[in-house]
Amino acid sequence: MAASYDFSNKVILITGATGGIGQATALAFAKAHAKAIVLADLPSASASASTLVSAITAVSPSTSATFYALDVTAGDQVAACVHATVARFGSLDVAFNNAGVLSKTASLIDTPDEEYDRTLGVDLKGVFLGLKHEIRQMLAQDPQGGVIVNSASIAGILGGPMIAPYVAAKHGVIGLTKTAALEYAAQGVRVNAIAPSAVATEMIQHWLQDPAQREYILGGIPVKRAATVEEIANSVLYLCSDAAGFVNGATLVLDAGQTVQ
Template sequence: MTSSLLLDKVVLVTGASSGIGAAAARVFAREGAVVVLTARRKDRLDTLVDELRAKGAQAASVVSDVSVNEQAAAAVDFALSEYGRLDSAFNNAGTGGDRTPLHLMQDDVYDAIMDVNVRGLWNCLRHEIAAMLRQGRGGCSIVNNSSVAGLVAIPAAAPYIASKHAVVGFTRAAADEYAKQGIRVNAIAPGTTHSEITADWFGRNPGLEGLVNSLTPQGRTAAPEEIAEAAAWLLSDRCPFLTGAVVPVDGGFVNQ
C-alpha cells in the first residue's frame, strides 16, 4: 500500500542502481514519490524502473556519471522535462576506495574518491538548487549521503574520511545559504550497511565486519532499507524546521 510521506513529490535519486540508492528508490516510491533514478549502470536502472512501475509507481531513469558536471546537469534537466519540477533530491552516489595507510595511498585512488564523493555532490547540488530556485515556491528538500566516516575517523581510509567530511560541510553550507528560499538541506551518516562497497571491503579484509559490529551498540550491519527510511523522513514535510542537520543512522556507533 502506498503511504503519504512523500506523496506526489518528484525526487531525484543518484547512485540508484544498487545498495542504499536502490533501496531509497523503493522506499520513496512506496511513500508516494515520483522517482527519477540516475546512475552509471543502465541495465540495473531499467530493471529497477520496471519493478517500480509494476507496483504502480511513477518512475523514470537516466544514465549519468555525477562526477561529470554536464551529466549531473542532464539528470536534473531530465527530471524537469519528464515531470515539470524537482521537489527533492537524495544525493547518494559515492564510492569507497581502498583501505590503505595514508602514506601509501596512490593518487588515482584519491582522485577517484574525491571525483565521485565531493565533485559529484558539488555538481548535483548546484544544478538541483538552481532548478529549485527557478521554481520559486520553496518547500524543497535535499538529503546528502555522508557516513559515520564524515563524523569520526576510521583507520586506513583517509581520502574517504576527508570526502565524507566534505559532504557534511557542503550540507551545512547549503542549508545556511538557502534556508530563506525554502530549501532544506540535511545529511544522513550511515554506519556499516550491506552494499556492494561494504561487501568488497569485507571480502578483502576478513574479520572487518565482525570488528565493526563489535563497536556498534546494536551489534549488526544495517540493511540499506533502514538507511533509506531515514532519508525519506528527512525529505518529507514532517520535519519543516530541520535543516543543516547530520543524522547518524548507525546503530549507536558514533555515540561511543
C-alpha cells in the same frame, strides 16, 4: 513498522540509484506514491535500472520511473539530468545525492594520488555538483523550494584508518551540507545529510564475510549488526517529508550508538 509518508505530488531525483541504498530508497519513495522518480546512475547500470523501474511500477503503478545515465563528476551531465527531469516532469522537489565509492584500503602515505582524486571526485565533487544544479532549479521553480539529502558517513564524523580519501570526502559532504543549508533555507530549500555506519550493501560484503574484518566493522556497533538498506531508506524519507520541516543543516547519524560510546 515503517512510517507512512505521502510523496504523491513530488518529483524525486536519486543519484547512485541502482545500488543498495539508492535502490531501497527508490522503492521506499514508490511505496509513498511519489509522482516520479528519476534513477540517475552510470551507463553501465542500465540493466539494473530497467529491473528497478519495473519493480517501482509494480509497487506503485501511479509512479513514473525513468533511468538517466549520469557521471556525477561531470557538471554538464548533472545540469543536463536536472534539466531533463524538469522538462519531463515539471519540477524537482526532492534530491538524494547518494552516488559514492569506497576508496581502496591503504595507509595515507601509500594512497596513490589518483585514488584520492577518484574518491573525492565521486564522493565530494559529485555532491557539490548535485547541490549546485539542484538548488539552482529549486530556486527557479514555482513554488520555490525543495529538499535535498546528501549521503555522508560516520567516516565524516570519526576518523577511519586506511581509507583517508573516503574520510576526507565524507567530512567534506557534511561541510557542504551545512553551508548549503545556511545559504538557502530562507528561500525554501532544506539540505540535510545522513551518516550511516556499516550498511549491509554489496560495497562491504567482502569485508563482512571475513571473520576478522567483520569483528572490526561490527564490534564497535552496540547492536552488533549492520544496518539494512531499508532502515537507511526510511531515514531519508523522513528527512524529505513534511514531518522534518524544521530539520535543516543536520547530519542524521545512523549508527545504533557507535559514535556515542
